[in-house]
Amino acid sequence: MYDAELMAVATGAAGTLVAAIATSGAERMRLKVAHFFRRATQDQQRAAAQAVDDTAARLTSPSPETQALAATACAQLIAQYFAEHRDATSEVDELAVPAAPASKVWNQHNTASR
Secondary structure, eight states: OOOHHHHHHHHHHHHHHHHHHHHHOHHHHHHHHHHHTTTSOHHHHHHHHHHHHHHHHHTTSOOHHHHHHHHHHHHHHHHHHHHHOGGGGGGGGGGSOOOOOOOOOOOOOOOOOO
């Protein structure tokens, strides 16, 4: 099995990945996952792409249980990759989707008198 630190990073990355698939869709995340798993074997790359598709399919009716199952499956895949490519743990932020910039809110108050 994997060590606790590696699993903690993999679990966090998997949760981020599942949330990103839910909000950004599988197409966008498939590209990010392909880039993240660039040093993996062909089989691992196919498994990662399939995990994105499977996760997207599971999230058609999202529930906390469904998201947890998807995150667990992704965490195992990511942990296996980390075990073989320890230096990839520093690149885990590639799986995150940047938040939309906050919009500015302007308030205007007009007063008229006669």
